[in-house]
Amino acid sequence: MSIAQIIQNAWNTQAKWLIVLRPLSWIYRFGFLLNKQCYKSKFKTAYHAPVPVMVIGNITVGGSGKTPLLIQLVKYLQQNQIKVGVISRGYGGQGPFPALVTVDAMPEIVGDEPCLIVQSTGVLMAVGANRQASIELLLQHAALDLIISDDGLQHWALERQLEWIVLDQNRGLGNQKLLPEGYLREPVSRLKDSTVIEHGAHPTSELNMHLEVAIPYLLNPLYDQAELFDPCLDYYAVVGIGFPQRFYQTLESLGVEQFQCHEFPDHHDYEIDDIQFEDSNPIITTEKDAVKLLPLLRQHPTFNREIWVIPVEAVLSNQCYALLNRQLSQLGIQIA
Incomplete structure (x- = not known):
């Protein structure tokens, strides 16, 4: 078993020995906050895309249901004649980047999740660590109303107008510690700044989703x-x-x-x-x-x-779609 799997299992069971990693979590927190402040203070310049950007991500490491949610939102927007494109880091892909993802793309080149997204929706999608380059590549091929970023919540180099955070009710926030002591990428307080979609069979929020098996x-x-x-x-x-x-x-x-x-x-x-x-x-x-x-x-x-x-499909509450429609309207994008 690899070290990554050992730590992941410890996160899932909230093992007490994780406390030995706390000094590394302090270092992670310092570096994360320093980088964020550099963009906030304009010491580093973030890219402002010519079309609105919506980020769908999470504050935890590991699965939260983000990809099924993104696929469902893309289908909804397509059904309502919204011209949408998607960008992603393309994690696991070897590139070269930026790269367009086609239905015949190989996961070892562009990543597994991008392949699944395009095969499920046919959406125009580009991948690469440089989100600006990916967006520019998309806009070379089509005029878009909206760009959705698959993950990238912590990628401060990209300005965004909307943020949806998926919070898995089943997995929760673990021990609520930052990496690597816990599996949080950001402090819990981050949830106050964005739209939170609760993923679970018995949600406590009106903004929720669950997965149905096909x-x-x-x-x-x-x-x-x-x-x-x-x-x-x-x-x-x-x-x-x-x-x-x-x-x-x-x-x-x-x-x-x-x-x-x-x-x-x-x-x-x-x-x-x-x-x-x-x-x-x-x-x-x-x-x-x-x-x-x-x-x-x-x-x-x-x-x-x-x-x-x-196969699984995300089922969103009516309140999710109502909120999305309002948010898009505020950006000048009208659902048909």
Whole structure:
């Protein structure tokens, strides 16, 4: 098990030994606040895009439901004739950057989440660490009404007009400590400055979302005839996401009780040996992981183990859409 996985497990269980990392958290806090103040005082110059920018992010490390929320918002805007583009860091991608993401893009080049976003929505999307360069690349290809930044909440070099922070009710804020003692990227007080969308089955806020599971599908059908998902089988749950426990809960909600957990770091670059097991039991995984597994299967056409994918869709409260409409109207963007 890697150091990253050990620390992630400690975060999830709020292990007491994390206190030994507190001096590193003090250093992180100092550096973070210093960088933020440099932009606030104009010592460093932030980029102001020619069109409004909306950042969707979180103050925690790991999965919060941000990507499903972004996908749902993009679909909503597209349905209402809003010309929207998306930018992302492209974490895990090798570049060169900035790069446009197409439906045929490879995750090792542009990152796994950008591939999933474009495959789900067809949105115009660019990735790269330099957000200004990504925005300029988008605007070379289309006139846009709005640009959504996938993550980048702490990227002060980019000015933004809207911020939505996803807060996972299930995972919460852990021990409420900054990295690396806890999994907070920013102090809890940051939640007072932006729109907070609560992600959970039993929300306490009117601004909330939850994930609904769609029909599982086979990533690699081995036979010509259609196959039905069988929750009674014994599966290998293969996941490389920030908070795998949510996926396990999803499996249990589908009636899948027999599965062996095989966890990898978030944005893991899979190799064929990662999905080789001694028996012929099927694999079950997330859409984010499937994006990386599919090219691997194409490289190994003799691989003959079924891989089932569990798709999820964000369901937003009516209040989320009402607020979004008001916020966009204030920016001169009218929902049709």
